[in-house]
Amino acid sequence: MNVPSTNPKISLTDVKKAFGRKVVLDGVNLDVAPGESVVVIGGSGTGKSVMLKSILGILRPDSGSIKVDGEEVTRMGASDRERINNKFGMLFQGAALFDSLPVWENVAFGILAEKRVDRIEAKEIAIQKLSQVGLVADVADLFPAELSGGMQKRVGLARAICADPEIIFFDEPTTGLDPIMADVINDLIVKVTREVGATALSITHDMASARKIANRVAMLYHGKIIWAGPVEDIDHSDNEYVDQFIHGRAEGPIKMAVRA
């Protein structure tokens, strides 16, 4: 099949997912073009993580279609799924480093799992990736528990880019960091995504982060994308939901559900 280059890298069409009676995704439509960085914003519990996990294949949507490079991934078998996941890198919210392994093995985990390299070579690559996120080689032999939150995020980032992924996902990359460290991580995200030449899809509720790393912003509310547009347009979106969210106002059309 000949796929023109203008085709979206990731394409979600009418994706629905419910847990029991609770509808989380209610028909999500979103396209991410190759090389662009899309940030999905939205409050807690609006389904951002569920959307991300559906693309990664950790969750299976109830209906709708998710395409990666034009390939339908929602009903894929395990081996095809693995091939698709090889295109992905992901930075988890809490970094999700393997605490039984030293930092370098964490970073090189993916390339070791794919048996692309031996352990000596893998360590060299890991150290090089660590320097890309501003960490010195000494860190490589430490264990994740010995690192600060910001350093763990950096290691998580190094791990996400280690296998030179085509698509990188960022799950709340700045949550739990102080504002300065958050900005450092934002800069790193912009830098490494450009260096790797990857497409990026992030979810966050941190507007400063969204403004910094996004080419395009989409807002998820009640399981639907209610607004999407270039990051420059976000301040005059003519959408009262978006306005309320980006200014962080308690009053407005969005009513916070106090009880789940």
Added chain:
Amino acid sequence: MAGFIRAGRINKMNPLAGLQKIGSVFIAFLETAGKLTTFMVSGITHAVRPPFYPRIIARQMMDIGYYSLPVVGLTAVFAGMVLALQSYTGFARFSAEGAIANVVVLSITRELGPVLAGLMVAGRIGASLAAEIGTMRVTEQIDALTTLSTNPMKYLVAPRLIAGIAMFPLLVLVADIIGVFGGYLVAVYKLGFNPSNYLQNTWNFLTFEDVASGLVKAAAFGFIVSLMGCYHGYNSRGGAQGVGTATTNAVVSACILILSFDYILTEMFFAK
């Protein structure tokens, strides 16, 4: 108080509420049984198909086998000692003291070795497996494995199942020897038996089937302990409390399953 009133009203409106409760518990049980079976089959198929993770299997074997030796050894030595003392109390009443060696070795190899070692290691290993895998679940490390081209069933569950099945029989073999030795200590130093007679009796009555049936049980118990630890850890939800619940469930369910499968396996061997 409010809850009381509300509950009362529901009962008045729906006299079948009790039945409904029984039904929903039953459905939940079937659902769990189904989930567990799927998990088990997936774990086994991953355990027999490459790629294997020898480093992780070796580490788990150390954890489950070597580091459980003190616990299992102490349990076995005291079990053997008590057994000798108790059976003396009983057998002395009809002058059958000579059968003590026989009773000790049969009870240890066929029953107490595997069951006591199984229960002790269920506490030790079942809990630590559930806590470790449960923490990995709630900190998204299991999701992270998926994104790094690694199947968590293959990487986390399969090595632990292999280690459990392989190490339990070895542990029980050690427990058998130490248990018989415990009985010997009491019989010789407390009850005044002739050491060589006692050992002679022990050897004469012991058959290969006695030891083998115990070791088969041990392998089954090892599988149960690893499976319960992995299953409950893998499916834990909701932070520290969820991991705590998973740990408790892993140990309790492993112990209950060990005791029930002990009966089932004993009956299978008994029929022969």
